[in-house]
Amino acid sequence: MHVFTSTEGQDAAAHEQVVFCQDQQTGLKAIIGIYSTALGPALGGTRFYPYASEEDALRDVLDLSRGMAYKNALAGLDHGGGKAVIWGDPQRVKTEPLLRAYGRFVQSLGGRYYTACDVGTYVADMDVVARETRYVTGRSREHGGAGDSSILTAFGVFQGMRAAAEHTWGSPTLAGRRVGVAGLGKVGKVLVRHLLDDGAKVVATDVNESAVAFVRQTHPQVDIVPDTTTLITSDIDVYAPCALGGALDDDTVPILRAKVVAGGANNQLAHPGIEKLLADRGVLYAPDYVVNAGGVIQVADEIEGFNFERAKLRASRIYETTRDILRLADTDGVPPAVAADHLAERRMAEVGRLRSIYLG
Numbered sequence: 001m002h003v004f005t006s007t008e009g010q011d012a013a014a015h016e017q018v019v020f021c022q023d024q025q026t027g028l029k030a031i032i033g034i035y036s037t038a039l040g041p042a043l044g045g046t047r048f049y050p051y052a053s054e055e056d057a058l059r060d061v062l063d064l065s066r067g068m069a070y071k072n073a074l075a076g077l078d079h080g081g082g083k084a085v086i087w088g089d090p091q092r093v094k095t096e097p098l099l100r101a102y103g104r105f106v107q108s109l110g111g112r113y114y115t116a117c118d119v120g121t122y123v124a125d126m127d128v129v130a131r132e133t134r135y136v137t138g139r140s141r142e143h144g145g146a147g148d149s150s151i152l153t154a155f156g157v158f159q160g161m162r163a164a165a166e167h168t169w170g171s172p173t174l175a176g177r178r179v180g181v182a183g184l185g186k187v188g189k190v191l192v193r194h195l196l197d198d199g200a201k202v203v204a205t206d207v208n209e210s211a212v213a214f215v216r217q218t219h220p221q222v223d224i225v226p227d228t229t230t231l232i233t234s235d236i237d238v239y240a241p242c243a244l245g246g247a248l249d250d251d252t253v254p255i256l257r258a259k260v261v262a263g264g265a266n267n268q269l270a271h272p273g274i275e276k277l278l279a280d281r282g283v284l285y286a287p288d289y290v291v292n293a294g295g296v297i298q299v300a301d302e303i304e305g306f307n308f309e310r311a312k313l314r315a316s317r318i319y320e321t322t323r324d325i326l327r328l329a330d331t332d333g334v335p336p337a338v339a340a341d342h343l344a345e346r347r348m349a350e351v352g353r354l355r356s357i358y359l360g
C-alpha cells in the first residue's frame with residue numbers, strides 16, 4: 001500500500017483512511033490522514049516539512065489527524081479529524097505545480113477531507129491549492145477565505161486562560177497576574193495584546209530577534225527575558241507556551257513556578273504521564289487542543305461563507321468549554337487533559353451514532 005518506502009510497524013489501525021499521494025514530476029510526496037469522519041468531513045491543515053524519513057512523516061500525520069478529531073469535537077464543529085503532511089523542504093520544493101498536484105489529490109477524496117494551513121503552508125499556498133479543489137480553507141480574504149487563523153487562535157487561548165484563572169483564583173480575568181508567554185509569533189504576539197488589555201503584566205521570550213523586536217516596539221511595557229528557562233523559573237502566575245510542541249516535559253514541569261498553564265502551542269505534553277506530573281505539583285493545565293481551537297473554528301466558518309463575528313462568537317465559547325472541563329476533571333478526580341479526552345470521545349460517539357439513523 002505504501003508507495004514511498006516500507007513503513008512496517010506503523011499503527012494506522014485506529015484511522016479510517018490514510019492516503020499516500022505521489023507525483024514524481026513535481027516531487028510531491030504527501031500523506032493525508034483521516035482519523036474520523038464521525039462528526040462530518042475531516043478538517044485539518046497541511047504541514048509542509050522536511051521529515052527525516054517517511055516513517056517520521058507517517059507518524060506525524062497519524063498523531064496530528066487524531067488530535068484534530070478531538071479538537072474539532074470539543075470545538076463543537078461538525079467536522080471529523082484529518083491532517084496532511086507534505087514531505088519535503090518547503091523552501092526548496094514548494095512550487096505552484098506541486099501545490100496544485102496536492103490539491104487534485106485532496107479533491108479526489110470528494111470532500112471527506114478539507115485542508116487548511118499549518119507549519120510550512122500559508123494563506124497564499126491555500127489560494128493555489130484552491131485552484132484544484134473546493135475542499136480547502138484558510139484562503140485569503142480576497143478569495144473568500146478566512147485569512148490568518150492565528151487571530152482567533154489567540155483570542156480563544158485568552159478565553160481558555162480566563163476560565164483557568166477563574167477556576168484557580170475565583171475571577172475570570174488576568175488583571176494583576178503575571179503571565180509568561182514563550183513564543184512571540186503569530187499567536188503569541190496577539191495573545192500579548194489581549195493580556196495587556198485585560199490588565200495583566202506580561203513577561204515574554206522568543207528565539208527570533210525580529211519577533212522580540214516587534215513586541216518591544218508595539219508593547220514596550222512587556223518584560224523580555226533571554227530564554228524559556230528564565231521565563232518559567234521567574235515569578236509568573238500563568239505560563240503560556242506559544243512556540244513549538246513538547247513545552248511540558250520531565251525537565252520543565254518540576255521547575256515551573258506558574259499555577260496555571262494555558263497556551264497556543266499544539267502537543268504541549270511531551271509524553272503521556274506529564275498531565276499527572278502537573279496535577280501532582282498543583283499546576284492547573286488547560287488542555288492545549290481545547291484552548292487553541294480558535295483557528296480551526298475560524299477556518300471551519302469559511303466553509304459556510306466566512307463571517308468573522310460568527311466565528312468570533314463561537315471561539316468565545318472556548319471559555320465555557322474550558323470551564324466545564326476543569327470542573328469535570330475535579331468531579332471525576334482526573335487531570336483536565338483526561339477529562340477533555342473523555343468529553344471529546346463522548347461527543348464523537350453520541351453525535352456520530354446519529355448517522356446510523358436511516359434517512360429515507
Ligand SMILES: NC(=O)c1ccc[n+]([C@@H]2O[C@H](COP(=O)([O-])OP(=O)(O)OC[C@H]3O[C@@H](n4cnc5c(N)ncnc54)[C@H](O)[C@@H]3O)[C@@H](O)[C@H]2O)c1
Binds near residue numbers: 182208295
Ligand atoms: N496559527 C494558528 O492558528 C495556530 C492554531 C493552533 C495551534 N497553533 C500552534 O501555536 C504555536 C505557535 O503558532 P504560530 O502560528 O504563532 O507560529 P509562529 O511560527 O508564527 O510562531 C512561533 C514562535 O515561536 C518562536 N520559538 C520557536 N522556538 C522557540 C523557543 N525554544 N523559545 C522561544 N520561542 C521559540 C519562533 O521564533 C516563533 O516566533 C504552534 O505550536 C502552532 O502549532 C497555531
